[in-house]
Amino acid sequence: MQADDKQNIIEKQKILVTAVSLVVRNLVKQSGKSGRKISEEYDIGLGVISKLDRNLVSDIKLSTLWKLMNAFNISPENFIKMILDNLPKNFNFYE
Numbered sequence: 001m002q003a004d005d006k007q008n009i010i011e012k013q014k015i016l017v018t019a020v021s022l023v024v025r026n027l028v029k030q031s032g033k034s035g036r037k038i039s040e041e042y043d044i045g046l047g048v049i050s051k052l053d054r055n056l057v058s059d060i061k062l063s064t065l066w067k068l069m070n071a072f073n074i075s076p077e078n079f080i081k082m083i084l085d086n087l088p089k090n091f092n093f094y095e
Contacts, residue, residue, distance in 0.1 A: 017060065017089065024052040035053060044067045
């Protein structure tokens with residue numbers, strides 16, 4: 001992989017994680033619960049929720065996303081749609 005390709009993927013990953021962070025931040029706010037309470041109830045690391053809230057995550061595990069969907073009672077389809085709604089128009093990770 002060329003350096004330009006790798007840098008492009010890193011930049012797109014940042015955009016994607018920012019969209020996930022925005023969704024999680026909004027869901028936490030809408031839930032009326034603290035990040036700590038959600039962390040305790042759904043076995044999600046408090047650091048992960050805190051870092052997502054501040055957009056300090058560079059990557060996120062699928063298992064963590066699944067726990068977040070369970071915590072907010074959101075289907076994977078709706079969670080992905082919420083993320084897509086926060087991405088730039090015509091966003092494509094590998095282009």
